[in-house]
């Protein structure tokens with residue numbers, strides 16, 4: 001006897017969420033013609049994707065990766081070099097490069113990941129950010145490819161000025177959808193269970209026959225590949241790359257803050273976090289320019305999240321919803337609390 | 350009589366401390382062995398070295414007739430050697446059910462299959478039921494009591510249907526009723542053909558359940574035999590009462 005319903009991977013509530021999300025994301029940029037607003041949307045969607053991609057390794061597997069700026073930068077430079085040196089052509093053609101860039105980054109990163117993943121916790125965090133600075137240093141020094149500190153120009157896309165941002169927005173949105181689909185598959189599969197076990201107690205997981213090396217490598221490579229894909233689109237949009245800007249430690253920090261705020265044990269948490277922080281971050285950058293005052297706000301927000309919402313918004317909301325439902329006499333619910341179980345994290349999980 | 354597990358001359362030092370000193374013993378298939386000794390005599394270290402959590406300085410082991418050159422926890426578990434820890438270890442963020450499901454071995458190509466497929470779920474539910482944890486199946490394991498976590502860890506280990514189970518102090522820190530419960534679980538599994546090696550301090554538990562009893566002191570095996578013999582062995586009395 002097969003039981004559908006509560007034990008099935010695909011739940012009606014999840015399907016509705018996905019459809020509603022796609023609809024909202026598809027319509028958003030059509031509402032306004034204001035360039036700065038659409039640009040803000042582009043960055044917010046990008047950060048939602050980056051936070052979700054980071055979450056595969058940082059959230060599900062609990063490996064505190066701080067160096068995702070490296071993969072983002074690799075994707076960005078690959079796009080710039082592909083369009084300017086390799087003669088891929090203009091218009092929509094550079095978007096085709098996203099696929100080889102993502103796959104290539106995921107593969108190239110494997111041996112490095114193998115080395116990094118021998119360490120854990122603080123050592124892993126330090127090594128990952130060291131890797132980022134190494135890539136940044138390379139970008140400064142391989143001048144023939146990257147232009148070094150004088151930067152690298154990506155040919156401006158020939159899109160109509162009135163809707164210039166739209167192709168980039170939809171490219172980012174498609175990547176976000178892909179990233180969320182990947183996260184969903186991981187969460188609802190044995191891979192996700194194994195990653196959660198690694199996060200909780202890696203040594204015990206090994207002793208239970210979990211292939212910890214393999215699942216960590218997969219999470220790392222997929223996370224890095226997706227991050228590079230966002231970097232590629234970003235480079236084509238921004239049209240000018242500079243090592244300190246394209247390979248930036250703040251990229252990972254932003255993504256992590258969003259994942260923490262929204263809830264790093266959930267599918268939608270990083271998206272919710274990005275929707276809240278992304279626009280604010282853009283607004284601050286726009287208001288205070290390069291003063292980087294927003295970093296202070298970042299730090300303050302981080303502390304607030306850790307103290308007040310250690311699990312993030314989505315799990316807290318889900319719990320409140322469940323409590324409300326239980327209070328109503330019609331509802332029959334189990335006493336389920338926030339776990340990673342896709343069946344117990346409420347309909348928001 | 351064939352030895353399921355044979356360790357030969359295991360030695361392991363931590364700085365100046367010889368936690369294991371040329372320790373050798375055998376566990377026959379179908380037996381329930383006990384590993385006893387005063388605090389700090391090397392029992393846990395023996396488990397760690399056998400299961401590959403720590404590398405031995407010298408010595409070797411044979412499991413199911415195969416020499417295991419460099420023991421690795423994952424590979425040994427897949428060969429049928431499972432263990433629990435002195436301080437119960439569960440995955441606190443996973444539900445009790447998932448904790449048990451995780452014990453089932455998976456080939457790499459099954460990684461994208463359902464997180465908790467039907468057959469695994471049913472098997473895990475049976476185990477949780479057997480261990481009196483069915484009511485907590487969907488509770489995060491981190492919220493279970495100490496004794497419940499010990500039971501859950503044991504249940505999870507059994508999910509893979511191991512041949513040999515090493516239990517590190519399954520009866521420590523739990524109430525007398527729980528000691529009896531543990532004993533029942535071990536007896537039931539033993540009746541189904543599982544071999545055990547158990548570290549325990551409760552002499553009554555050891556004497557009624559285990560044979561052979563292996564005694565360690567300062568990392569050395571000082572006695573090995575039927576419980577009655579070991580109990581009378583002057584070296585054993587000395588180890589427990591001496592120093």
Ligand SMILES: Nc1ncnc2c1ncn2[C@@H]1O[C@H](COP(=O)(O)OP(=O)(O)OP(=O)(O)O)[C@@H](O)[C@H]1O
Nearest residue numbers: 363366368386387388389390391392393394395435
């Ligand atoms: N990781 C370690 N680092 C340093 N010393 C250790 C380590 N593990 C164990 N020891 C030492 O090795 C000796 C044996 O320890 P072990 O934990 O194996 O004893 P045990 O027989 O399990 O004791 P208990 O009954 O208290 O659990 C002790 O002296 C202990 O202090």
Ligand SMILES: [Mg+2]
Nearest residue numbers: 392393394435
């Ligand atoms: Mg011990």
